[in-house]
Amino acid sequence: MPEIKDSNSGIDPEDSKAGMSVPEDSDSADAKAVPDAVTSPAASTLPEGAPEPIAAKKAEPAKVTKAETAAATKAEKKAAKVTKAEAAAATKAEKGASSPGRDTAKGQRRAKRTVRRRWPVVLAGTATLALAAVAVGAGTVFPGADATSVTSPIPHMLPVGEAMANCQGPTQLLAGSSAGTDPEFSANSSSTKSTVNAVVLSGTAGSLPGAAVEALDGKSSPLFTVSQPPSEPAPTSTELNGKPKMRAVVARDKSTGASSVLRIQPLGEEIPRGAGSVVVNSDDGDLAGLSAATCQTPSNELWLSGASTSVGRTAILAISNSSKSAATVSLDLYGSNGLVQTAAGKGLVVAAGAERSVVLSGLAPDQDLLSVHLKSSGGAVSAVIQESVLRGLTPGGVDYLAPVQAPSSTLTIPGVRVQAPDAAAKISGQSGYQDATTVLAVTVPGVGDSVVEVKAYGAKGQVALPNGGVFTATAGQVNELSLAGLPEGTYSLSVAADTAVTATARIVNSTKAGEATDLAYAPSTGRLGDTHLLTLPADVTSSLVFVAPEGTSTVSVVPISADGILGAAKTIEVEVGVTTTVNAADLLGSGAVSALVSVSGAPTYGSQLLTKSGSAGIAVLPISGTSTGTQAINITTGY
Structure with a gap:
């Protein structure tokens, strides 16, 4: 899977989690309120006794709510089909990694959920017949695939028998x-x-x-x-000694x-x-x-x-x-x-x-x-x-x-x-x-x-x-x-x-x-x-x-x-x-x-x-x- 990087700074999201600084955006009204999860602790100071800003609370490491957890679990059970809208949301979340406040937290949560969805759960197995199946998702995942098309009949071999x-x-x-x-x-x-x-x-x-x-x-x-x-049971391998x-x-x-x-x-x-x-x-x-x-x-x-x-x-x-x-x-x-x-x-x-x-x-x-x-x-x-x-x-x-x-x-x-x-x-x-x-x-x-x-x-x-x-x-x-x-x-x-x-x-x-x-x-x-x-x-x-x-x-x-x-x-x-x-x-x-x-x-x-x-x-x-x-x-x- 391609490596996901911040589109503004070129910094890997994992590096930002480690406390690396992100350049401030001069056009942002909340540029001073950079969340702790993104900036270093010395990036801003608070007056003694002042209440902690709301933005700082929301900027704490992304906590996934019960509703979000249930939604993510439901998405995983549906084989994690990535739609164009989800792909766009993932891109927006990545771009917003350097944005302060609420947008940054939402972007991280969306990115986290999107990454999870990109890994489908593959289930296979049968006691008597092994079948090869191809899961066809949206065109953004498998370009050119038609999910409604019917393939030609494929011979599938039954187990060895009499x-x-x-x-x-x-x-x-x-x-x-x-x-x-x-x-x-x-x-x-x-x-x-x-x-x-x-x-x-x-x-x-x-x-x-x-x-x-x-x-x-x-x-x-x-x-x-x-x-x-x-x-005795038939041997599973033969001795290669040149004799038929x-x-x-x-x-x-x-x-x-x-x-x-x-x-x-x-x-x-x-x-x-x-x-x-x-x-x-x-x-x-x-x-x-x-x-x-x-x-x-x-x-x-x-x-x-x-x-x-x-x-x-x-x-x-x-x-x-x-x-x-x-x-x-x-x-x-x-x-x-x-x-x-x-x-x-x-x-x-x-x-x-x-x-x-x-x-x-x-x-x-x-x-x-x-x-x-x-x-x-x-x-x-x-x-x-x-x-x-x-x-x-x-x-x-x-x-x-x-x-x-x-x-x-x-x-x-x-x-x-x-x-x-x-x-x-x-x-x-x-x-x-x-x-x-x-x-x-x-x-x-x-x-x-x-x-x-x-x-x-x-x-x-x-x-x-x-x-x-x-x-x-x-x-x-x-x-x-x-x-x-x-x-x-x-x-x-x-x-x-x-x-x-x-x-x-x-x-x-x-x-x-x-x-x-x-x-x-x-x-x-x-x-x-x-x-x-x-x-x-x-x-x-x-x-x-x-x-x-x-x-x-x-x-x-x-x-x-x-x-x-x-x-x-x-x-x-x-x-x-x-x-x-x-x-x-x-x-x-x-x-x-x-x-x-x-x-x-x-x-x-x-x-x-x-x-x-x-x-x-x-x-x-x-x-x-x-x-x-x-x-x-x-x-x-x-x-």
Whole structure:
């Protein structure tokens, strides 16, 4: 705070209190009656026996009255907001430090009170949530501040807690013509194999958190333990001896018969980190094909795009609630011809620790393309759509539709596998196979149409699309762009629109005409950063797909072995506008069962493309954020 000085004499007020003389003002009528608190005792004399002048009594060291004390206390409790009037009074009090009599005493009292007011009392504290707040006072204190303005939402981190990731159960076959919100299911084919894979990372000192997988059956029945909690508290610091401390624990190919949740306990003050995936493979039956889904961190809002409820297509929405509170879910449905009005999709209750299935054809029948906007209150949930196709008696594939990125004007979809045009044409040319093509589904949730530009990036750079990849997407519905003309290869799609949209790519794969086909869905994904964990399932071929549409980047991939050892990092250089695809086993070695991915440089997006040798089986796992025990909430502050 700037030092306060007398404006007439240049003497610090503290010095005047020490008895230093102040020059008399010749123009003042009371110049001779200088108070003792300001002049030296010898400055004036009184006749013997004369009464003490009134001015001298009032000039005694400023005594604060009870009223003044109460006023000052009240001012302090109001956070000492200094107004322009108070600032002017303070200035006048300082200037009056050399004035005699009553004005001097009042000036000192005002200055004293003003100095007290300039120091606001700051109070902060909470047991569970630390928030940063800015106190905005008058413009004289914080020039340019607007006390009535509202700031943008700021993420505030909640304390470290348990990490959860919901894992989808095996594919399910509807019993008869079941439809609606509580369907019945038939037994799966005997060849169906459903496995859960999980990886949990240690703390920086090498301690592993407790982790286990439980069934979402309403009773939290334990399925298997990933790691036991440490017997001693996790150390708060690490020894810097040059030896790596971090390790992991991996659970691979664990058979489960139901949806489940991976729970990871907090590790001291460190954030627990883990990831999981579900892979379902069936060689025969109506649900023949390869399906896969990553285990999801629960959320209160999700978008799922690109399903179908037309004849021969079955879409089952599975909603999982691993929290301790019931969730009430509402669905907004966008079809091929606009928003689908239905009351049956509102107020769906999902019990704590349980799963609920909804057959979407009961809510929105005969939709060639269908997208779902899910919102929940109460418990946070995860959701996938099991999409399957049956053409007559021939299975047409099955897969899980994972949540996509929330509506945005720019989206990226990595990992879109395209068959050779000739082979694809033979498949789609068969009777009933008209939709057996690779397409991009774009949903426009707003009220205005959107001009969309799509760019396809292959192994050698951008590849031209019909009409330059530009089309107009109709508002309130799901729109389709065919990708059948692309040469064979693995692509990434960049979507730019003049309004917010969602996007998913539907992939169709086959071996030859007349044989069964399989389908997969590649969702739009978020930008990659540090510490993305992924699993490498057995019995399938895993390829890592990366793209950086706007610049170059470097991807670091650390292999994790079955015994949890972190190996030497492998580096992948990603060129601008090029889709880079690498075989995981070739890059990391056959002993790697999991991996840790980090990216530096330009915004980069990635996915894991799964294929099964000797079949049409195909699936895409997005490389998403690692499940952690910390969550963020947005808080908007204002006056």
